[in-house]
Structures are given as C-alpha cells and as structure tokens.
Amino acid sequence: AQRVTQPEKLLSVFKGAPVELKCNYSYSGSPELFWYVQYSRQRLQLLLRHISRESIKGFTADLNKGETSFHLKKPFAQEEDSAMYYCALTTGTASKLTFGTGTRLQVTL
Amino acid sequence: ETGVTQSPTHLIKTRGQQVTLRCSSQSGHNTVSWYQQALGQGPQFIFQYYREEENGRGNFPPRFSGLQFPNYSSELNVNALELDDSALYLCASSWGTSVYEQYFGPGTRLTVT
Numbered sequence: 001a002q003r004v005t006q007p008e009k010l011l012s013v014f015k016g017a018p019v020e021l022k023c024n025y026s027y028s029g030s031p032e033l034f035w036y037v038q039y040s041r042q043r044l045q046l047l048l049r050h051i052s053r054e055s056i057k058g059f060t061a062d063l064n065k066g067e068t069s070f071h072l073k074k075p076f077a078q079e080e081d082s083a084m085y086y087c088a089l090t091t092g093t094a095s096k097l098t099f100g101t102g103t104r105l106q107v108t109l
Numbered sequence: 110e111t112g113v114t115q116s117p118t119h120l121i122k123t124r125g126q127q128v129t130l131r132c133s134s135q136s137g138h139n140t141v142s143w144y145q146q147a148l149g150q151g152p153q154f155i156f157q158y159y160r161e162e163e164n165g166r167g168n169f170p171p172r173f174s175g176l177q178f179p180n181y182s183s184e185l186n187v188n189a190l191e192l193d194d195s196a197l198y199l200c201a202s203s204w205g206t207s208v209y210e211q212y213f214g215p216g217t218r219l220t221v222t
Contacts, residue, residue: 004151034208043113044152044199044213086151095165095206096142099151 002027004089006100013077013107021072021103023087033063033070034097036086044086077107111136113202113214121220122190130185130217134202141183142211143175146197158183159206195221
C-alpha cells in the first residue's frame with residue numbers, strides 16, 4: 001500500500017527566506033506525485049505535479065526516486081504563500097489520491 | 110462554467126443516525142470522487158463514481174455508500190453514524206477517472222454527537 005509522509009505540521013519562515021516543505025512516500029512502483037494547497041477560506045487546489053516539471057508561483061518540486069521524496073521548494077517566501085500544503089500520490093492506473101497529513105506554512109514579516 | 114458545489118455546508122447528527130451529503134460536479138465533468146478529511150489529517154479517499162458506476166473504493170466500511178445521477182451529481186450516504194465519522198467531506202469532480210484534473214468542492218463538515 002502507498003503512503004505519504006509530511007514530517008512537519010508547521011513550518012514558520014520569514015518573508016524572503018527559502019522554503020522547503022518535505023514529502024516522503026512509500027510505494028514499490030512508479031508513483032505520480034502532486035502538491036495541493038489550501039489558502040485560508042478557500043478550497044483545496046492543485047499547485048503542481050511532478051510529471052509537468054513546472055514552476056507555479058515560484059514553487060518547484062523534484063521527484064527523487066532514490067530517496068523517495070518530493071520536497072516542495074521556493075527560494076524566497078512571500079506572505080501570500082501562507083497556507084496548508086498537502087503532498088499527494090497516485091499510482092497512475094488508480095483513480096484516487098493518497099494524501100499526507102499536510103504542513104502549514106506560515107510566512108512572517 | 111460553474112465550479113463544484115456541495116450541500117449542506119455543515120450539519121450535526123446523532124450517533125446511529127443516517128446522513129446524505131450532496132455534490133454537484135463542475136460543468137462538463139462526468140466523474141465524482143469523495144474524500145473524508147478528519148481534523149488534522151489529509152483527505153482520505155472513500156470512493157469514485159464514473160458514469161453512474163462505482164469505480165474504485167478506499168478502506169471504508171459498506172455503511173458508506175454513494176450514488177451518481179445521470180447529470181453526474183452525486184450523493185454520499187453514511188448509515189449508523191459513529192463519532193469517528195465527524196469530519197470534513199470533500200468531493201472532487203473531473204472529466205474521466207484520472208486524478209490530474211480533479212477540482213475540489215468546499216466540503217461539508219459533519220459533526221456526530
């Protein structure tokens with residue numbers, strides 16, 4: 001069975017500081033990984049997916065199969081980045097997402 | 110184009126009762142997935158409905174059941190409510206069964222007392 005682990009419940013950084021939200025997964029096959037974000041009073045929305053290899057709102061994430069990780073990074077945090085971030089996995093043929101427990105990012109001045 | 114909507118926004122039920130939650134999919138979408146999000150946890154997959162048939166189910170007991178209607182809206186029914194069923198219930202709609210283009214609704218918060 002697949003599992004997603006986000007070790008930090010809360011990550012607090014200063015504006016302009018680098019951000020790294022950690023995500024580790026366990027799955028024996030080739031997973032597809034996603035980051036979802038939920039801003040205050042808004043619904044859960046897709047931030048980025050590893051297959052697209054894109055940068056969204058300055059965030060990037062690289063899939064490291066050797067370390068089974070998919071950490072989310074941004075070089076300079078902004079106040080508007082404050083939100084709840086969830087890492088999620090699908091096995092490709094499956095129709096479901098397996099989510100981690102989430103990390104709350106708090107960007108302070 | 111309208112987004113995913115869910116009703117009611119929140120409700121309170123007593124242990125042992127039954128509840129029905131509703132989800133209207135985004136225009137043009139034919140698939141609805143349901144997730145349960147307990148406090149402090151990530152969403153957990155309950156099941157998915159595609160063209161009115163169940164297409165995949167998570168680790169939930171049979172008292173969690175669903176329906177999808179010809180207009181692709183969906184219901185989640187929970188019988189014999191337990192205290193642990195208290196959670197935010199999310200639905201997500203998509204075109205086809207892939208998770209790549211799932212759009213989530215705002216959720217229904219269920220409290221079981």
